[in-house]
Amino acid sequence: MSGRSATDMVVEQPTAAAVAGSAATAGIRRCRPSPAARARFRTSGHVTLDDVWTRTVGDALAEEASRLFSIAVVPSAGPRTPVAALRRTVASTPVAAGPVLEQLHEALAGLVRALSGRMLVPSFAVYGYFPEADGVVLHLDTDATDIVLLTTALGEVGPLVLHPDLEGLTPSQLGDRESDPRWDPGGGVPLSYPSLGVAALRGARIPHGRPPRLVATLSAVAALHYRSPY
């Protein structure tokens, strides 16, 4: 349940600097989260914010994500959940990054700080690709992430499913859940990815994953990670 709405954002006119900047950053609607959105994030650790950037930025992300798919590689780093072989139902996800995504990453640092109240800076951002099947194993983000912003860059994926009831479990314990045939990976709190906005999540605190499903066309999620430098 995202409870999102356009009223979650306080929209201002683009600044002159933004207009003069790159196509990506110029298309960002310079906005701050509303008090309601900040309160929701503070109490639940997640919130969905629509209308953070224009269709032009969304198209630029889609174009860049599509173009970089051919050079995407499966990364060696990231959360690794130990799951029994029979329950490994999704393929490894290749990732790539490009300048449009990096500009967006940097430009949204202020939004992340206003939302969280913390002095966070960009750590890394990638497109994760799902050419045939969607899905992400139940996991916690690593210590490179205090907050992650997620958006649909290309195609369409299912909602992220949060499991706040599993907060405090270790990756090994999360693996035990995923390995259990009785475990329902869809039985949590769904958090959708907007295409012109973000789902913001305290990813190192709240266990999350996406149940496996087929996708009709190449799909990609952009994940923009932020952490404290202190």
Add this chain to the structure above:
Amino acid sequence: MTQDISGAIVLKDTEGHYYVVPGEVLTEARVPDEAKAAVDEDLGETTGFAFDAFEFMGSIAPSPERVQSVYGSPRAWPDFAQDQ
């Protein structure tokens, strides 16, 4: 129009803990000018409240080197552990 504040301020409590408060949070916390008198009134009545003990340490911005130490963390994505 609200002026964005870059960087952060640093506060210290009586136990020596530091608090880094981003400029964006200060922007959100700005009080309308017409409400300043009410704040002044409550400030005058505040005694013994815990926040009295906070000490303003100064304002900072993370150095480029410090930001760079975070930026460029290895590209990552969740996956299954391979040792099962």
